Amino acid sequence: MSFLKEIRPLGERRNYSELLDLSSGDPHRGGIKPITFVRQVLAACFCPALLEDDSLPLDVKQRAKSLLRECDGGSVGSYTESSGIAKIKHCVSQFITRRDGGVPSSPDNIFIMSGSKTALMIILKLLIRSEDSCRTGVLIPVPTYASITMILEEEGAAIIPYHLCEEQGWTLQLEELHRVLQAARKTCNPVAFYICNPGNPTGHLQSRESIEEVIRFAAEERLFLLADEVYQSCVYGDNAEFYSYKKVLSEMGSNISSTVELASFNSASKGFMGECGFRGGYVELVNLDPAVMKYARTLFSTRSCPPVAGQIALDLMADPPKPGDPSFPTFSEEVQSIKNTIRKNTGRIQEVFAELPGISCQPLKAGFFVFPSLHFPPKAIKWAEKRQMEPDMLYCLHLLEETGLHVKPGCEYGQRKDSHHIRLFVGTQENIMEDALQRLKTFHTRFMKEFS
C-alpha cells in the first residue's frame, strides 16, 4: 500500500530507545516518586527495629508505633478483621466526615478491601442475581473504566450503556439516562447505576447539579448508586471542586437522603499517594436495606483480610502529617510538587494537541487521564477496515511499534460509533510527558500526512 510507506507494518524493527508506558493509571511507573512519609512509616511497621533508628522523624515513629498497637501480636504479619483494622476504619470515617463538611460517617459502613476494584467486585456480586430468569441490569457510562465491563460480564449481568456527551465536556444527559433505562426494562431488570467521578477515561468532573440529577434519577427509578470516586483528590481544573455523592445526597431532603442506596469507592492507588501495588481501597455503604447489608457483611467476611500495607496506606491517606509535625514540610512539598507536575503536564498536553491536526480534546478538569478525540481521514478508516481492526486500535499499535509509546485506544472503553480516541495517563514526570508528547507528535503528524 502506498500509504504504508512510512507507517511500517507491525512487527518491524523499532527505532526508539526505551518503551514509554502511559497505558495505565500508575504514577510510580510514570516516574512519580512515592511520598517519603508513607514509605518511612511502612518500613518502620515492617521492621520495628527501625523505631530505634535516629534517622526517622519522630512522627513517623509515633505513627508506626500506634499502628502496630492495632495489629494482633504487634505485627503487620497477623490477619486483621476481614473488613479492615477497626482503628483504620475509624480514621477513614473521620476523613470522610471532614471531606463532606461534617456529614457523619460510621466505621461500621466502611469495608476496606484489597484495592477498590475488589470492593467493587463484591458490591456487584451482591447486586447481581444470576439465578433469576430476568437478568440483572447495571447502567454504565460510555466511555467507561474498562474493568467494570469485565466484572459485569463475569457476573452475568446485563450491561446497559449510557453515552456521555463529549461535545459538552463528557457530561451526563438526563434524557439519555431515561431513554436507555426505559429500553432496558424490556429485556432485563435494571438495579444499579455506575458512575465514575472524576471520570476515567474522560477526565470529566461532575458538577453539583449533575450529581443531584443523577441522585434524583436513582431515587425515582429505584436504582442502587455505585459512585466510583477513586480520583476524588485528583482535581486540577480552574475553579473545579469535587463533590462526593454522599455529601450531595445528604443535603437532598429526607425522602431522598435517607432512602437512596449508595456505595462510594476510594483508593490509596490514586491521588497524591499512587500506591497501587499496596492494594488498599474501601467502600462506604449508605442507606442499605438491612437485609442487603447483612448479606454484604457475609460476602465481605468470606473474603480474607485486606493486605496490612494497603490498610496502612489508607490510614496515612486519611490522616496525613499536619502543620507542625516534623514530616509536614517534606510531605507538603512532595504533594505540591506532584500536583504542579500534573498541572504542567495537562497544560503541555493541551498546547501540543492545539497544534496538531485531527485531534481535539475537552477541557481537562480532574482524574488521571486525557481522552482526546482523533479525527481520522477516510483513507485511514479504510486502511483499518481492510485489517478488520478499530482505527484507534491500529493507531495505538503503530504508535507503539514506531515510537515505543504505549497508550490505550478508545475502543477499549466504549465510544460513540464513528468516533475514535486515545487514552493517555497524565501522572508522570514532566520530562517523561515531554518525551511522550514528542513521540506522539512525530507519529501523529506523519500518520495524518500519509493518510490525507
Added chain:
Amino acid sequence: MSFLKEIRPLGERRNYSELLDLSSGDPHRGGIKPITFVRQVLAACFCPALLEDDSLPLDVKQRAKSLLRECDGGSVGSYTESSGIAKIKHCVSQFITRRDGGVPSSPDNIFIMSGSKTALMIILKLLIRSEDSCRTGVLIPVPTYASITMILEEEGAAIIPYHLCEEQGWTLQLEELHRVLQAARKTCNPVAFYICNPGNPTGHLQSRESIEEVIRFAAEERLFLLADEVYQSCVYGDNAEFYSYKKVLSEMGSNISSTVELASFNSASKGFMGECGFRGGYVELVNLDPAVMKYARTLFSTRSCPPVAGQIALDLMADPPKPGDPSFPTFSEEVQSIKNTIRKNTGRIQEVFAELPGISCQPLKAGFFVFPSLHFPPKAIKWAEKRQMEPDMLYCLHLLEETGLHVKPGCEYGQRKDSHHIRLFVGTQENIMEDALQRLKTFHTRFMKEFS
C-alpha cells in the same frame, strides 16, 4: 442448676488478666517473631533510602535491589501483572521443582493472588456453574477448613461431605469416598475433590499411598483435584514426610499423570514465615483442559494484582538465604527456633491431654492445629441440649468467659454426630502455650467434675 455452681453463666465477671487467642492459625498473634531477613528485605523495598544504610546485611540489600528491578518504575507501589511479577513466579516454580525432586513446573501455570484463599475462591468459581439445573458438587472432608464451606455456599455449590476416620488418625477411607460420591450423583453433578494436606483442623499428614489412592479415585471418577497444601512446611511428626500431590501424580503412569486436573495451593501465611497480613499465596494448575485454562486466565486477569508485599514474601519463602549468605546464620537460627517451639508445644499438649479425663487426641504430625476429641458426660450433653447449643460450642464459650482462652469448637469444622472437639493453634511462644494449657486444664478439670 446445681451443676452450674462453678460454671458461671455467660456474661459474668471474668477472672483472667489477659485474653489468650488461639482460635486462628496466626503465628505472630501467638507471639512468634517474624523472620528478620523477611522484614529487612521488605523495609528496604518500601524505603529504598535504607539501601544506603550500613546496618542492613549485604544479601538483604542485594535481594531488595533485584526485587525493585522487577517492579515498574522501580517501585513496590506500581501495579504488577495480575498473576504476579514474572520473576517471582519463576522463583516459585523453581522452588516447586526442587521440592518435588525435579518434577518440572512452569511459571505459566502459577497464579499469585492476595492469599491462597483468594486463589481458592477463583478456582472454585471456575469449576462451579450456577446456571446448570443440576448443581455442581464438590467433595470436602469432615472436619474441614471452615472457609471452604462458606465459599461453596456463596457460589451455590452442592457440598458433598466425606468423613475422615478419626480412630485411624484422621485418614481418608476409600470406601467412604466411593459411598458419598455414588449417593451424591443422584442429586448433583460432582466435579471436584477438595483435600487439605497437612490437615486443618486435624493435624493429619497423608501418606504417599493415601495420596495415590485419592489420585486414582479422581482419575476414575473424573474429578478435579483441589490440594490445599498451605501447611506443607509445617511437618514435625517423627519420620513424617510431606509428599505433594503434584509429585505423586507425576509418578503415576502417563494415563493418570497427564490427565488428572490438579490445583495445588500454597501460602506465605503459614510455615516458618507466618506472614498472614501480607496476603501472598499462589496456586499451581496442572493438566488443565486448554479451554478451562483459558477461562482461568480470564478470571485471574479480571482480578487486580496481588499485593506486592505478599509477592515479595513468596519470593523469600521460595528462595531463602543459603549457607554462606550474611543473613543465613540468623535466618536458620530463627527458623530452627520456631520449629523447636512447635515441637515442644505439641509435646506438652500431648502430656497435658494424657493426664486429663475425657479428652483424647490423635498423634500430631503436621499443620498448625490439634483437634482433640472431648468425651462429655451425659449431664453436660443435656445441659447443652437445654440451651439448644452444640456442647463443644458451649464448652468453648465458657472456657473463654472463665479463663480468657479462645479456642474453636469442633462443630465449626464439621464432625461425626455425637462427637465433639476443640481446635487449638500450636504455633505460639512456649510460655503462651503453657499458659493456655494451664487455663484449659483448670477449666476442663472443673467442668468434668461439675458434670460427672
